[in-house]
Amino acid sequence: MPRCTPRGRRNNGADGLERWAGQWRSTARYASCWVAQTLAGVGAQEHPDLMAESSSPGPTPARSMTVPLTGFAVGAVVAVLLGVFGRAHDPTLAGTTTLGFRTVLAMKVVVTVAIGVIAVLQLLGALWLYGKLGAAAPPWLGTAHRVSGSIGVLLIAFVAYHCLWALGLEYGTLPDGEPVSTRTLVHGILGCLVIGALVTKVVAVRSRHAPGWFLPVAGGLLFTLLMAAVLTSAVWYLAAKGWPASGY
Numbered sequence: 001m002p003r004c005t006p007r008g009r010r011n012n013g014a015d016g017l018e019r020w021a022g023q024w025r026s027t028a029r030y031a032s033c034w035v036a037q038t039l040a041g042v043g044a045q046e047h048p049d050l051m052a053e054s055s056s057p058g059p060t061p062a063r064s065m066t067v068p069l070t071g072f073a074v075g076a077v078v079a080v081l082l083g084v085f086g087r088a089h090d091p092t093l094a095g096t097t098t099l100g101f102r103t104v105l106a107m108k109v110v111v112t113v114a115i116g117v118i119a120v121l122q123l124l125g126a127l128w129l130y131g132k133l134g135a136a137a138p139p140w141l142g143t144a145h146r147v148s149g150s151i152g153v154l155l156i157a158f159v160a161y162h163c164l165w166a167l168g169l170e171y172g173t174l175p176d177g178e179p180v181s182t183r184t185l186v187h188g189i190l191g192c193l194v195i196g197a198l199v200t201k202v203v204a205v206r207s208r209h210a211p212g213w214f215l216p217v218a219g220g221l222l223f224t225l226l227m228a229a230v231l232t233s234a235v236w237y238l239a240a241k242g243w244p245a246s247g248y
């Protein structure tokens, strides 16, 4: 991208009003050029996939700890609120869907397997974008990473809704006297933390003023919690009872 240079001192023959208008237009052109280069530079600093789109980094934006601290705080509050909701709300199957599977549980297991696969692909894609896999990332990878990440977020929200709404955050003993297993409690807490981490990750992706470590740390935290939630639910189910279509 060419450098922005201020111009507008060449209207030697023009009268006062024309000279003033010419200088004003040049100043406006210089300002819009500077803003465009600054935005391109900030984007490239934050997101490795945007680096290929701009070769000139522009002025370095101010970095602040306020953004990550706010992101983690908001994520923690969301996780706690979901847990409180999971305890206060009366579980009900009304307002849920099976998507054609035999039960809601079978549907959740299958969708969660898809979430697990997407999560692994997201991790590999992020490592590639950050240049950690040796080979240079192809230009389409940033877009593919965003699209598959958005699909993953929708699927997580979908399954989490069915867990929270139909079952809630279970611990102790259920109304029918059945004791709640430690796995179930751990899974419920992890599920709430996953949604909180998702909120923190969105803050990290959207922020233009956070330190460079915030995005990979928020992404790594989300991946770790998500995989733990998948392992304590769908993977446990598959190991204990087999693939849902085969009879459950």
Ligand code: HEM
Binding pocket: 082, 086, 105, 108, 109, 110, 112, 115, 156, 159, 160, 161, 163, 164, 167, 168, 169, 170, 184, 187, 188, 189, 190, 191, 192, 194, 195, 226, 229, 230, 232, 233, 234, 236, 237
């Ligand atoms: C939002 C907070 C969440 C809460 C409170 C929650 C709670 C629960 C509970 C109580 C169960 C029943 C466990 C049992 O009967 O043994 C369950 C099952 C399940 N959950 Fe969640 N969950 C949450 C989020 C998630 C998320 C984000 C996923 C996917 C990544 C997920 C996937 C599953 C699956 C596949 C099952 C069925 C397998 C099983 O019985 O464990 N849940 N959830």
